[in-house]
Structure formats: C-alpha cells, structure tokens
Amino acid sequence: MKILLLGGDEKILQANSDSQKRLAGYGYLAEQIYIVIFSAKKIQPRQTGNVFIYSSGGCFRLTALCKGYFLAKKLIKQEKIGAVSSQDPFESALAAWYLRKNCSIKFNIQVHGDFFSQKFWQRQKWLNFFRYYEAVWLLKKADSIRAVSQRIKKSLIDKFEISAEKIIVVPIYADFSSLELMSSVKKPDTYSLEPFVFLIVARLSKEKNLPMVLRVFSKLRQNGRGAVLRIIGEGREREKLEGLARKLKIQDKVEFLGWLNKEALCSEYRIADCFLLASDFEGWGLAPLEAAYFGLPIVMTEVGVCGEIFQPKNDALCSSPRDEQKFLVNMQRVFSDRVLRELLGQNAKAALAKLLTREQTMELYKKAWFT
Template sequence: MKVLSIGSDRNIFSGGSEARERIIKYGKFAEELHVIIFNSRFANHGSPFTIQKISRNTWVYPTNSKNRWFYIFDAYKIAKNIIHNSKFMIHNSLITCQDPFESGFAGWLIKRKFKIPLQLQAHTDFLSPYFRKESWLNKIRVLIAKFLVCRAGCIRVVSERIKNSLSRSAGCKLRFTVLPIFVDAEAIKNTPIKADLHEKYPHFDFIILMASRLTKEKNIGLAINAMAEVVKKHSKAGLIIVGDGPGRNSYSLLVTRYSLQNNVIFEDAVPFEILISYYKTADLFLLTSNYEGYGRSVVEAMAAGCAVVMTDVGLAGEILINKKDGLVVPIENGEKLKDAIISLIENKDLRENLVKNARDIFNFWPSEGDYLKKYLNCWAACKKQKTSF
C-alpha cells in the first residue's frame, strides 16, 4: 500500500525526534509513505525546510508556504506531484490526514481529484465547547470538520470521548477506529531515576508536577489559583511546571500576584528520560486542561507510579476511572481541584491505593508490536471503504 500523510508536526524534520522515529516505524508497514508537513518558509530559523528521505521508503515534504493561508493550496500541489511520480493506484493507496481541519481539507481535495480513499484523524476533542471558544479560527475548524467527517472513508480517534461526541453530532454513519498514540509503559517502568525532584527541591515536603505546553487550553492558571489555596494549609507544598509556550509570562505574573514564588517553579522542557524521573519522584501529577483528545502525559505518569489528579477531559472515565485510578474534577472548577489536591496530600493511603490500581491497568497494556499491527489494520480497513465525494 502507498500512503500519503498530511499534517503539521515539524518535529518530523528533526533527526532522532520521537515524531520522526514514529513515522519511520509506520513506514515499515507501507510500500511507500509520503508525509507532507505544513510549514512557513521562514519557520526554520529563516531557512526553508528541504525534502528529506528519512528511511528506505519514507519521505517528508515541507510546504514552505508563504503563510498559513497557503498551506492547503501548497499541500495539494505537492500531493499531485507525489501521486503522479509514485504512480498511486486507487485500489492500493490511502490518504491519511492528521487532523480534520486544514490538513483534512487538503486531503479531501486530493481525494476528489484522484478518488483515493481518505482517512481523517482526530487527536483533539474539537467538539468541546472550550475548543470552539478559544479562537475564531477554531470555530471555523469545527465547521470544516463537520463538513469533512461524512466524506471520509474512516476516522481514527484517540479516545472514546471523541468517538462518542462525533457519533452524537454527525448526520451520517461514521466508521471509527479508536487508537491512541502509543505509550511504551514497560520502558517507562524500567527507566532508572536520573533526577530526583525531592533532592532538587528539598524545601518541599509534597511535590506536584505538571508537564505540558504553556498554552491557553492547558489552563495552567487553574492550577496556580488552586495552589494559592493549598499553601494556606500546606505551606511546604510545591508545584513544578515543566514546559515551554506562549503563556509563560502571563502565568509567571499570576504566580507573583499570589506571592507564590516560593511554591511554584517553572522549568523549561526537559528530555523525556528526565521527565520520566520527574514522574517517578513527584508525589502527584496534575492536568488541568479545558480539553484533550487523550492526555498522554497522564498515562506516562500512571505508568511511572505517580498519583494523578486531572480535569474531566480526554481519557478520564476511559483509562483513568475517578476515585479508582486517580481523581477527576470538573473543568475550570478551582474549588474541587483544591479539595482533590489537599485530599491526596493528607491521605497517603488513598494516594498509594490510586497508584496501585493504576499500575494494574498496565498488566494488559499492548506492546509496541501489537500497537503497530493495529495501526496497519486501521489503514487497511480504511482503504477498502467507499465514501461520498
């Protein structure tokens, strides 16, 4: 099978990156894999990216667009050349798009032209009201996605939450595969500790860890607001926020406003091996997002043996069951969040029980080989589907 993939993860251009290695593994299951990546021609430190052959049968193509408004048009032009030069055949080819928005629309245009089956992927809960409220662009994206989903051969989603919300809202019968991004739980469990948060921050007697991009949807401000209340009762509790993003300055100002400089510490993003050590030496992992497709960091924390408190997003209710494997609180509810954090600070037995139950999940966790077989089956099933144009 020849596969054309369209997405926006520019990390694929970086040698040794997780995204690149993942694409190389997917390519082993295809006759050829061609990956088109949306990018601005000035995004790579002022220099355009170049076409790269990253394995025997896998190529990556940058759009090098003038700006984001040309992404779809440029991807379409590149795809036409790939399909002609590599002689894609209708019966043995597939277009897969990493989102049902801009890349999905480009994929649909290519499908209409060449009659090649189309798979859409949904990695975020775009039907959440918080997604729509975030920006006018997201409102347009929701409209695009609703237009496209009935015109795809199949849809790969990363959680039951997305599947259920799409099933309720779509005006057609959809063909789903629920397949999250793979988390190598066994490797996480076996990774030795190389950095101990309690040794690094010995003035804290309870360490809460967050690891994410510092962006609006992650709602880091909710965690900071909750910490302002937590420290009134537990003055030696500390919140370590690991990650980069455009919200760093505004969150730092919020910390200053609450006089939490001694309790809230920002760290730049760290290598994944170090992050695993952070998971293993923190007392609690916290996720406060307004929406998530899945919540991969939660799975990583659970595999590392860290108790979890999270908002009701992504895998909550599917992988992590409230009061069994972790604690789940309503979105944007600072009072419930504060209560959940304090309950785990004060109740070590509860914390240890949640960790034990969470670890039991990984007794039945798929291996990487099993996961890749499911991914191939997902492609193969979609290739056979007939859809409207």
C-alpha cells in the same frame, strides 16, 4: 498500498525527534509512506527505510497549504499512492479531500483532539467557529476516521451522526521502554525532608487551563501547607502564567522548567508526589500515563484517558473541567492522605495493563488506512 500523510507537526521534520522515529516505525504497515508537512521550513526530502518526509515551504499558512497540496498531488501521480490520511480534521483534511476528489484515492481523517464534545475549543479563538463547521463537513466526506479515544468517537456519533462503522479507535501507543531503567531507581534519601511536590507536564497553552492550577495551588498554600509546584513545558502562555504566579505571591513556590530531555524528565517523575492535569479537553494524554508508570497518584479533569484507562476514584481523582473547587478538594486529599496516595499510585500503574500492545495498535492503523 502506498500511503500519503498530511499534517502540520513540524517536530516530524526534526532529525531523530520522537515524532520522526514514531512515524518511521510505521513503515512496515504499507509498501511506502510519504509524509508532507505544511511548514515554512523548507528541508531536503528525507528517507528512513520506506518512509519519505517532505516539507511544503511557504512564508504564510495559506501559502504552505497550497504548496503542500501541489507537492502531494505530484507525489500521488508519480508514486501511484492509493490513500491519503490527514493529521487533523481541519486544513490538512481540506487538502486531503481535494486530493481524493482530483486523484480518486481513499480519504482518511485522524482526530487527535477532543474538539467537539464540549465548547471549550470553539471558544478559544474566533477562527475555531469556522473550523468547527469545516471539520463537520469534512468528517462526513471521509471514507474512514481514526479517533484516538472512545470519547472522541462517541462525540462524532452523537453530535454529527457519523456512522460508527467508519470510525476506528486507534489510541496513541505509549512506549515506556525509554523509561524502564529510570522508573526502578529509588528516590533520594533526603526526599522525605523535601516539600510535597506537585508536577505538571504539559504544553503551556490555553486548553491546559494552568491558571486554574495556580489559583488552586495558591489556596492550598494559604492553609499553611508546605508544597511546591513544578511545571515542565513551554508555550505561548508562559509569560502570563509567570505573571499570575507573582500576582498570587507564589512565584517562589512555582518553578517553570521548560522542556526537559528524557533523563531529566524521568528524574522529575521520581521526585514528584502527585501529578496534575487540568485540561479543558484532551484527545488522549501521554503524560498521565507516564506518571502512572512511575507510580504517581493523579489528580486530573475528566478528559483523555480518564474513564478509558483510569477509572475515577479508583485509579485517579477526577473532576469536571473548570470545576475549581473539586480540583482543590482532590489535591488536598492526595496531599494529606499518604495511604490514599499509595493506593492511587498502585492502581494507576496497574491500569496501564489496559493499554494496547504495539502490534495491536499497528493492526488498528492498517484497518483505519486500508478500510
């Protein structure tokens, strides 16, 4: 069967990007895979093996959606495509539902984010109130749903009474092959003379709740403890976060590094002492898995891989989202207890054995698309 994928991830349009390479690797799952990205960027169609990538073009979001819909409809008729899968349960899913209705093909929705188990996402902006109910309606119309975690599957069943049989959990495959050589390199001899390094790898967006981390880090510093915070990532919140660091008078102890290439990122994992994740919600979360691969102790909120890969207290120190005091206590414990740090790091790395292999992940994709 030929498959059509719809979404808004513009990284897929970038030549040789990780997103494009990942999707190209799915080619053997279907006769052909066609990908339409809703984007203002108009590129010439690209082909990698039996995977074809298109962009909609269009100056505005609504224009891009309309152009993408008609492009997708044309591809379905020309190429006799049998199923459509949307990258999200919102606007992409709405376009996919119209295609299913007008072209009589199978309709799959992918849910990458934990949007529904709590209300943090709904409160981010007023538009999400309407998108929430849009998603509820569309999810019930889908022939199958791919959720990236059991947590998301449970929220869909509990909140919307969606049949468990049509929800297939397909975690995001974690490929550590590019990190393998880097992880075995020892830390520099001068490492023990350096301050304690807390590390964050995240998009600088509201749901990552980085202001809480800055406040907690400031309190930890007030206790006379020498530590630095290194933040890898970019996003709309960067200017606000830099301003908050200045307000808290920790700007000389917090460094915003932007996005780094793989080699530089691995170097940061190697010199770090503890990995932090304070998100309000996560679908899965590759960064904590990478941190575990490097044997780092992890302090995180109870989101994403917490509870599925990492067991609280044993593999990572976890707290409820927005629980600032508990997050501070967990940071202090890791900071002050070397034995605990080593134990958590070892346990987190061992927990990676629970991850599915690439072959197992691909089989679940086939089940989600062809059910």
